Amino acid sequence: MSAGLARAQPAPVQPSGALPALGDTSELSAGAERRLGDRIASSIYRDPDYLDDPVLGDYLQGIWQPLMKAARARGELGPELEERFAWEVMQIRDRSINAFALPGGYLGVHLGLIGAVATRDELASVMAHELTHVTQRHISRLMSKQSQQMPWLIGAMILGALAASKNPDAANAAIAGGQAVAVQNQLNFSRDMEREADRIGFSVMADAGFDKQGFASMFEKLQQASRLNDNGSFPYLRSHPLTTERIAEVKGRLQLDGVTASPAGNTDAGNARVLHAMMAARARVLADPGVDGLRPLVADAQRVSQPAAAAAVTVRDAGALYAGALAASRLRDHALARSLVGKLKSAPTPSSAVAEPVEWLALEIELAAGNTASLPKLGNTRSWAALWLQARADLAAGRAQDASGALQGWVTTHPKDAVAWQLLATAYGQQGLTLRAIRADAESRVAQLDYPAARDRFKAAQDVIRSGREGGVGTNSYIDASIIDTRAREIDQLLREQALQEKLDR
Numbered sequence: 169m170s171a172g173l174a175r176a177q178p179a180p181v182q183p184s185g186a187l188p189a190l191g192d193t194s195e196l197s198a199g200a201e202r203r204l205g206d207r208i209a210s211s212i213y214r215d216p217d218y219l220d221d222p223v224l225g226d227y228l229q230g231i232w233q234p235l236m237k238a239a240r241a242r243g244e245l246g247p248e249l250e251e252r253f254a255w256e257v258m259q260i261r262d263r264s265i266n267a268f269a270l271p272g273g274y275l276g277v278h279l280g281l282i283g284a285v286a287t288r289d290e291l292a293s294v295m296a297h298e299l300t301h302v303t304q305r306h307i308s309r310l311m312s313k314q315s316q317q318m319p320w321l322i323g324a325m326i327l328g329a330l331a332a333s334k335n336p337d338a339a340n341a342a343i344a345g346g347q348a349v350a351v352q353n354q355l356n357f358s359r360d361m362e363r364e365a366d367r368i369g370f371s372v373m374a375d376a377g378f379d380k381q382g383f384a385s386m387f388e389k390l391q392q393a394s395r396l397n398d399n400g401s402f403p404y405l406r407s408h409p410l411t412t413e414r415i416a417e418v419k420g421r422l423q424l425d426g427v428t429a430s431p432a433g434n435t436d437a438g439n440a441r442v443l444h445a446m447m448a449a450r451a452r453v454l455a456d457p458g459v460d461g462l463r464p465l466v467a468d469a470q471r472v473s474q475p476a477a478a479a480a481v482t483v484r485d486a487g488a489l490y491a492g493a494l495a496a497s498r499l500r501d502h503a504l505a506r507s508l509v510g511k512l513k514s515a516p517t518p519s520s521a522v523a524e525p526v527e528w529l530a531l532e533i534e535l536a537a538g539n540t541a542s543l544p545k546l547g548n549t550r551s552w553a554a555l556w557l558q559a560r561a562d563l564a565a566g567r568a569q570d571a572s573g574a575l576q577g578w579v580t581t582h583p584k585d586a587v588a589w590q591l592l593a594t595a596y597g598q599q600g601l602t603l604r605a606i607r608a609d610a611e612s613r614v615a616q617l618d619y620p621a622a623r624d625r626f627k628a629a630q631d632v633i634r635s636g637r638e639g640g641v642g643t644n645s646y647i648d649a650s651i652i653d654t655r656a657r658e659i660d661q662l663l664r665e666q667a668l669q670e671k672l673d674r
């Protein structure tokens with residue numbers, strides 16, 4: 169929502185306290201806002217710069233879930249809104265520093281933001297701020313009575329603004345005409361909304377157990393960038409102008425809370441910093457900097473000397489080695505990637521939170537090297553990142569049944585995980601289980617809200633059933649066929665409802 173949109177409209181300053189609600193008649197209903205959000209999300213899913221990396225995804229969830237829990241406990245997030253909205257964090261492969269709330273509870277996070285913040289707490293401060301825009305229904309309040317009549321136009325405008333934020337040259341093509349610009353300006357949060365997102369976001373992040381100092385240091389970072397007038401790499405600043413009031417209020421809040429030094433000295437905080445350095449490094453590599461961007465990361469890692477046997481790896485070295493190893497792997501220098509991750513592995517790590525991502529990286533490097541003969545089994549696959557990597561390793565090593573077993577369990581509890589369904593389709597395909605493979609593929613389309621494509625897949629599966637080629641399904645074919653028929657009917661129904669709703673919303 170606030171992604172790279174034009175400069176905020178100066179709004180009349182309200183006295184502090186909660187913003188006045190505009191009343192039900194002029195607010196967009198939660199259901200209508202979710203439908204608008206779904207429409208935007210389904211376009212983002214198809215954008216080549218949308219990324220669903222399980223390792224970064226788990227890391228973001230480790231911040232997002234505590235924030236949601238805190239918002240719930242504080243009464244900012246009621247059961248009705250929680251039920252109606254998506255509450256989904258989307259990764260955007262973009263090196264610029266930005267995060268944005270979309271209608272319906274979707275949150276976009278640029279990899280550039282993850283790569284640039286110094287701590288998990290700084291990232292939490294931005295996410296808490298954006299979460300608050302959603303829980304306080306700022307988006308629906310922006311939709312005036314007039315703009316309510318054209319939510320689909322607004323959806324198109326948001327997508328145009330998102331595209332423009334990625335490529336400044338596309339701005340004029342994507343957003344043409346005075347009326348379009350007028351609508352776009354309406355979508356900028358008011359100054360009061362920004363201050364409310366700061367105020368409530370600050371409390372939410374503190375209640376969630378993050379270091380409040382992260383809020384202040386994130387502000388300092390933005391302030392520095394705004395002094396350098398670095399608008400190109402900081403679209404977040406364009407949508408979040410740093411007013412003197414905002415800065416003063418954050419400083420005042422910290423003083424009021426009696427926050428002193430950050431607890432960087434204790435082990436937990438130390439582990440969190442090392443983990444963050446590695447995740448920021450991953451974000452920098454996955455942001456796709458190209459060969460010229462990857463080479464300096466490798467060179468930087470090669471300068472890190474072998475850590476002393478007893479000494480834990482420093483935050484800086486952990487980040488450099490992680491980035492260098494992954495970058496070397498991407499450049500297909502597998503031997504170097506192995507040696508760099510080896511240095512990272514040899515350092516003693518006091519916590520599994522730090523040791524496991526290193527183990528995953530080592531496995532990822534072997535997978536990229538095509539070393540299928542000796543792919544190790546991970547010790548613990550409780551997290552999605554580990555399960556995903558283990559399933560990929562199992563597939564590469566010809567253990568498709570292990571992969572499908574684990575993935576089937578995962579999608580039972582996480583039916584909206586498109587990456588899991590897609591991998592499951594591959595696993596079933598390798599076992600010659602055609603019907604199940606097509607169904608898993610269809611479910612991955614459903615998860616990405618592409619119902620027409622899902623319907624095509626289910627129809628293809630029904631054709632397979634009718635033709636009698638059941639592709640090795642064997643004794644389960646009857647059950648598989650009846651699941652497919654049920655799901656095909658459900659998707660048909662969904663498509664009919666969607667078409668009807670679109671007519672009503674227009």
Ligand SMILES: [Zn+2]
Pocket residue numbers: 170297298301357362365408
């Ligand atoms: Zn904001």
